[in-house]
Amino acid sequence: MATTFKTLTNNDVTSTRTLLHEAIPITGTIVSGTYAGDGNIKNYSHGMFQSVYDYPFLSSSANHIFDLTAGYSATSALSGAASVLNSKKINIYNQMAQVLVGYDTNGDIQEFDQNGDLTEGNKIQEAVFINFARLLTKDEVKKGSFELKVYTDGTPVTPTTLATISDYGAANAYKINSPAGEYGILYTSSATPNATSGVGLLYYQAGVAILTGSVFIGGFGAPLAVYDTASFDAVLSASFITSSADGLRNRVNNIQFNNTTELNSTIYFCRANHNDFNYSSNPTYMSASKIQVKNNSSDSPVSYITTVGMYSADNELLAVAKLSEPIKKTPETELTLRVRLDY
Numbered sequence: 574m575a576t577t578f579k580t581l582t583n584n585d586v587t588s589t590r591t592l593l594h595e596a597i598p599i600t601g602t603i604v605s606g607t608y609a610g611d612g613n614i615k616n617y618s619h620g621m622f623q624s625v626y627d628y629p630f631l632s633s634s635a636n637h638i639f640d641l642t643a644g645y646s647a648t649s650a651l652s653g654a655a656s657v658l659n660s661k662k663i664n665i666y667n668q669m670a671q672v673l674v675g676y677d678t679n680g681d682i683q684e685f686d687q688n689g690d691l692t693e694g695n696k697i698q699e700a701v702f703i704n705f706a707r708l709l710t711k712d713e714v715k716k717g718s719f720e721l722k723v724y725t726d727g728t729p730v731t732p733t734t735l736a737t738i739s740d741y742g743a744a745n746a747y748k749i750n751s752p753a754g755e756y757g758i759l760y761t762s763s764a765t766p767n768a769t770s771g772v773g774l775l776y777y778q779a780g781v782a783i784l785t786g787s788v789f790i791g792g793f794g795a796p797l798a799v800y801d802t803a804s805f806d807a808v809l810s811a812s813f814i815t816s817s818a819d820g821l822r823n824r825v826n827n828i829q830f831n832n833t834t835e836l837n838s839t840i841y842f843c844r845a846n847h848n849d850f851n852y853s854s855n856p857t858y859m860s861a862s863k864i865q866v867k868n869n870s871s872d873s874p875v876s877y878i879t880t881v882g883m884y885s886a887d888n889e890l891l892a893v894a895k896l897s898e899p900i901k902k903t904p905e906t907e908l909t910l911r912v913r914l915d916y
Contacts, residue, residue: 728792
């Protein structure tokens with residue numbers, strides 16, 4: 574327990590913010606079902622979404638990667654009593670839009686907008702949703718790093734056109750008019766990203782990617798299934814939601830992005846002036862009223878700093894910082910110890 578204290582002033586404290594990034598690759602073999610019987614793909618009895626794992630999901634070492642689901646707006650041409658799971662598909666769309674887009678001035682849920690301008694422009698009324706696990710995205714997806722390679726033409730058995738969908742230019746041109754945070758427009762080309770060429774949206778803090786159904790041409794169902802040659806609209810309206818999820822999984826070639834971990838730090842500069850902390854309160858420092866680390870009585874006092882204690886205003890110990898090795902302190906020396914608290 575310390576017996577002397579030194580007060581830190583505003584000049585002794587500063588704060589920093591550091592963004593750490595990690596590359597996340599997700600290969601198409603994992604997404605399409607690497608294991609026999611698609612053991613890393615989990616479907617649920619409610620049939621509203623599908624989960625993808627990196628190992629068979631019953632394994633203790635399995636990690637949840639993302640969830641897949643699909644839906645459409647109540648104003649979509651696909652909505653109707655004849656559509657399979659019609660109410661669930663509308664509810665899925667409304668749930669995602671409610672969280673990611675919000676409400677208009679009339680209290681109605683707004684639809685996803687192709688170019689991010691909610692006041693006008695084309696709407697994304699039929700979509701598939703990729704909800705990435707927090708394990709992968711951490712605090713957010715790094716802007717401008719997202720890349721999805723997906724087959725947009727042909728059938729899942731014989732795909733023909735591989736498109737690279739990315740948030741081109743989003744590092745400097747992202748949108749902020751979402752209740753869920755910042756988001757970018759997904760384009761199929763870096764050469765011509767414009768107000769009408771967007772094929773989806775990527776919400777960075779939420780970790781959700783949305784693709785419009787119109788980007789897919791030809792068969793969309795899972796390989797060798799009854800919907801193998803059916804269009805995206807046909808699969809979305811006439812089959813279960815998991816069939817749409819299967820169709821997307823079997824078209825994915827690769828997904829990669831960088832995640833972001835925000836590290837906030839408070840740095841304390843603990844200054845020991847020439848006349849500070851030259852004596853130790855350690856009981857072994859004295860023996861028979863003599864300082865043990867002095868050879869002669871005329872020598873200057875000396876101590877060795879090993880630990881820095883951070884105390885509250887009422888002298889309650891809050892944090893402890895250890896030095897890598899003891900530092901010698903004498904009246905002839907002054908020290909500044911940099912203590913960083915991360916959170």
